[in-house]
Amino acid sequence: MKPIEIVFYVLTGITLLSAITVVTARNPIHSVLALIATFFCLSGHYILMNAQFLAAVNIIVYAGAIMVLFLFTIMFLNLRREDEESKTNLTKMAAVVVGGILMVTMLLVFRAVQLPSVSEGNFDARTGLVEQLGILLYSDYLLPFELASILLLVAMVGAVMLGKREAGDRHF
Amino acid sequence: MQLTNRSKQVSNKEMTLAEKMYLPAITKGLGITLKHFFLKKATKPYPDVKTYLGPVFRGHHVLKRDEQGRERCTACGLCAVACPAEAISMVAAERTKGQETLYREEKYAAVYEINMLRCIFCGLCEEACPKQAIYLRHDRFVPVFSDRDEVIYGKDKLVEKSDDRYVRTNPNVQVTPTEPSLSRSVS
Amino acid sequence: MTTEELDLANKAGVPARTDEGPVQYVNELTTLNLGPTHPATHGIFQNILQMDGEKIVSGEQTIGYIHRAFEKIAERRPFYQITTLTDRMNYCSSPINNMGWHMTVEKLLGIEVPKRAQYIRVIMMELARIADHLVCNGILGVDTGALTGFVYLFEEREKIYEIYEEMCGARLTTNMGRIGGMERDLSAEAIRKIRKFLAEFPKVLREFESLLNRNRIFMDRIVGVGGISAERALSYGFTGPNLRAAGVDYDVRVMNPYSSYEDFEFDIPVGQSGDTFDRYMVRNEEIWQSLRIIEQAMNNLPEGSYFADAPQYYLPPKQEVYKNMEALIYHFKIVMGEIDAPVGEVYHAVEGGNGELGFYLVSDGGRAPYRLHFRRPCFIYYQAYPEMCKGATLSDAIVIMSSMNVIAGELDA
Amino acid sequence: MDLTIFIVKSIIILAVFGISLLIATYSTYVERKVAAFMQDRIGPDRAGPWGLLQPIADAGKMFFKEDFIPAQASKWLFILGPALAMLTALMSSAVIPFGDTIRFDNYEIPVQGIEINIGVLYIFGVVSLGVYGVMVGGWASNNKFSLLGAIRAASQNISYEVALGLSIIAILMMSGSLSVRAIVEQQAEAGFLGWNVFTQPLGFIIFLTCSFAECNRTPFDLPECETELVGGYHTEYSSMKLGFYLFAEYINMFVSSAFISSLYFGGYHYPFMEQISNALTNSLGSVTGHNVATAIGTVVFFGKIFFFIFFFMWVRWTVPRFRYDQLMNLGWKILIPLSVLNIIVSASGLLFNGMKYASWLIVIVATVLAVMSNSRAPKGQVSPQRS
């Protein structure tokens, strides 16, 4: 095995382990921390693929901002006592059904899709770098990019509207 | 409500644009602190530099002797009465023959104790004493204690030593030091 | 919490499950315990705040953590020993308390104090007021995070202490002055130090002002925070700088002049809406006015005796006691507290650091007061605190508390 | 060949690591001295000559202080908090270019932990993780003051990261690279007046403000402000865990200073560097001369860092702190719009025949307005006119 493969397998192992912890941890804070670890490992994978920009952005946005907000919310709600009451048999059943369907779908998709193979000979190692990404985003994928921005903008405005207090309303 | 004609409005809560921009005021503040950075320091490093606290400072108690070395105290008890903290206690005794060189008056304090932790150094005992026997020294502090048993000062610590006479307006006194604490001098 | 507040709290909030079934809207409030040892409670008292996030919904104070039974002690002590109690009441400005007490007793005993003694008293009282306001305004700086200005001011306070030391031999609990005058005249050294202080202090104060007063961060912290209207302030019994900040120019020094305050020219600074900024600015200006008064008093200091001609109340000089039989008798009587105090009751008020400091003295002719009650301004106005910080944030609550200048010794007595 | 590079690299990394720690240690001492000097005091002077051993005494004491974990705290998270804070603080100095290159035979090795082409993003990533240490620790303490501190820290850091990121976009537009070294070199090429602080004054002010907030320094020290929250997030911490938190703050300060110096003050560049470097290579030979020039650059860089560390302290001991809502208002309503405006103005300037100094426009307009309003308005303060 090449060293890079060892790194890959170790990273993958940690990713899976922490991802499983996210689901199984009883304390929500532990869940969140495991999720952060998962994001880290994913960034590691990006770096292995020489997509440094993606790796950094993944950490900044997901680990650095979104998960902080998660943690923030959990702290506010103070979910310290692990209340299990919400997990009735019905919800467990529903979870199994939904999860099963998702898995089947994914399996079908993976079977149907033909992954493009990359030959080591003509692979451009600079594909994942920020310059390439930028050029690609602002040329071939301009429309989806702008649409996504608008979507985010709308979501942001919506969130502000939802969070806005009426005059005379109280905090929180 | 206006009650007198001497009132004067002093608060102005309107900020000018420059004040609203934070930076001018902060810069000014930074200038002031930087100026102080280079100014002479006000610190008087205590154990190394001891200051003189003036001729009326109320420090360590002392029971005075007169010019002939006799104790002035006559155990009248006025200091104990005047003491708001009730820190002074004494036992009076009659002077016997042959003790005239020790005590100035016919009566003297056989026991004279001040509880230094009770004492509030108000100076009322000094003021109350008709014989000018008790003084609060202006040139010495009471040391700190690390043992509760040391805090009651008897005559051995209060009566002035004949080689260490206390003078209220002593031009030679330049500092007001603390006696080295007992435990520290041991170690 | 009152029902009204609970209703308010319940209006909007997160859903909570109850056993009864239907979802009830309850806003989860946090109880935050400020004190008795919180770093920003200067002196000790407890504030139990109901917090909604960072906002204060209601508050309740518990005081009495240094209740020392001043009034009970006073019933056992001869008049002159009560000075040691008043020292420890508002310990930031003890000379004012001392002299207020002396004037009360002089009123009872009918002693006329010579002009010089009155002027010396004015100088000392105004110095004490400066010292008091310096601590309060400096601490306000500390509580908003600016420690440095406070240290500059404290160095000036040390200089006031030096003057005290020259006058009476102590710094904080001064035991200054006697019934019937001062215990000693202004020494040459004291005069030199006061002059020096008058010359140098304005520079430092101006520096402190430019460090904080118009700094937007500081202004934002205190403008509009903890305001109280003049009516509410009067109803709550506010006096002193806190009342003046609300716009009422009530000052005992002007309304009921004592100790020759009528001779001096000074302004009464007032604020607009009684908020923290107003309190700060009023105190700040009062420091300037005090400086003005001291300067006038120093310039017009009359000649004459520094104590009243009342041998039965004012201790004779030590040399006299030793030689003169009459002086010796007076000396013993005064020290033992056996002076002939008339039966009667007297209320005397002075403008303390925090407002009208009143002494209600009931004498039955004995060696100690039959009853002595201190009207402590802090105690009376501190009860307005929950009302003032309702709806403010935690940071505001602290700033309001320090700008009210609640001094535990005076609060609890 | 590989081995030499490897050894030199490890030495550099170790040195960066060690220097960060050393500077952080002595920052505590300097902080105390600076505070003392600004307050007319003399500060620690009894532990060793001029109190130089003070940080060591502190560390020694902390190591042997009782290590306390509150009964109701969640134990692992309580330990994880300071560890995370320290880890993220130490990670961030890796991409700072401390100097030009060192020459060996014919290799050139940059004086830098690692050179990656997304250095700026790397720092942002690590900094954004820094808040976890505070949050986790504050939450795990199971204390209301700690929790409030943690919540304040989290919201503050997230809010100011946005403005922090936006404020340097103008620089990135000018340099066209995310590598810190590239940015420094681009400034070096443009000469002294090409330093970004001269081309991007507004961006610099915003960036500086935000770095104060990211480091939790006054006037943004709300997470631990003593007079309100006792100790904030570290209220329950004692011994070396507390030490880690305090330490992390100083390392963050060091990294911020380094980052500010490299982004806005030309990093290891100094006026007339070219001439001096040329003179050195001419007189000492291309290897030694170049290395000496690099060393001078590094020293200059550290000088800039020290100045900014001093500046951090200087500000701390001068200004009061914000209130929570004012801090948020400043971040969201002032700094973010300002930085967007800055981006637009700078970008327009660059589009119109590459004007680099366009952002001065905003500064000049603001100054003129301020001066005008100040002269028109009545004097702000009822000023005492007494002798």
Next chain:
Amino acid sequence: MASDIKLAEGPPSYDGPGFQATSFDKIIGLARANSLWPLPFATSCCGIEFMATMAARYDIARFGSERISFSPRQADMLLVAGTIAKKMAPVVKQVYLQMAEPRWVIAIGACASSGGIFDTYSVLQGIDRVIPVDVYVPGCPPRPEQILEAVMQVQELAHNESLRRRNSDEYQKLLASYSIQ
């Protein structure tokens, strides 16, 4: 009473605390002595004098003690400055209990040490009734010099204290006499 607070080098016994102070003990003692973080428990007049001690003229910073830590966990010495009423006594004890070892206590001023002039129904007659005190400072309030003197005294205690003292039986007995576990 609190008079039994002594340095731990008692009579040597086979299980007693340390036969000889090692040089390591000395170094740590020195470190502790120079880094005493105070927790000012200021209740009244003496609190103002403590502030004066912090300020420029007296500058407690010179002893490495200007980092006041209001959190008891981080403090090394508890400075009880001012009157402690009976209502307050449990709070003092609570704060003392929350402090991490090693901890020292200074009773500043007459009130904290013995009740001073306040010999009344409501005032605790000396904090050594609830917690062990290491140093008493006389004065009402003491001058900053005397407070510095007390700090130096604690430095002395810290310097000479063996690392094992806080685990010794003697110390446990002392705490037990205040019913502190």
Next chain:
Amino acid sequence: MLTNEEVAQDIIRKYENAVGEFDDPFGLLTFTTSRETIIPVLEYLKDHPVYQISFLTDITAIHYPDSPDREYCVVYHAHSLVQNFRVRIKVYLTAADLHIPTATPLYASANWMERETFDLFGVIFDGHPDLRRILNMEEMDYHPMRKEYPLEDSTRQDKIDALFGR
């Protein structure tokens, strides 16, 4: 300027027998009233268009254990800021029936003053919103300012009471 005489006459006209014992020690108008009329008197003085005695300076009490049926005296000091006129009103209560109506509806400041008076003397202010101890501990079972209770703490050991008649 108001004179003591004119205010006293006015109050006597208004309340006749319910007020009495008029005096002016050291120039401060003092009179006694009963607990039934104290609140109306305070209210009258407060709302009076000329006097405007609308500032409550102080409330306290005095214990006279030796005067039967007048053991407790509650003392009110009020102040007219506009006229700069002070007045002192006393209400005597018997030890058996220590009740007096509260002044809190008139003055917010009366709240703590009355709590303090209750704490120290045990005077019960009827209608007070929150009549609890304020300075002393809740557990205390006596009212310390009454003359029969000792001042000293009984547990101190470092003082000798026998000395000098203390």
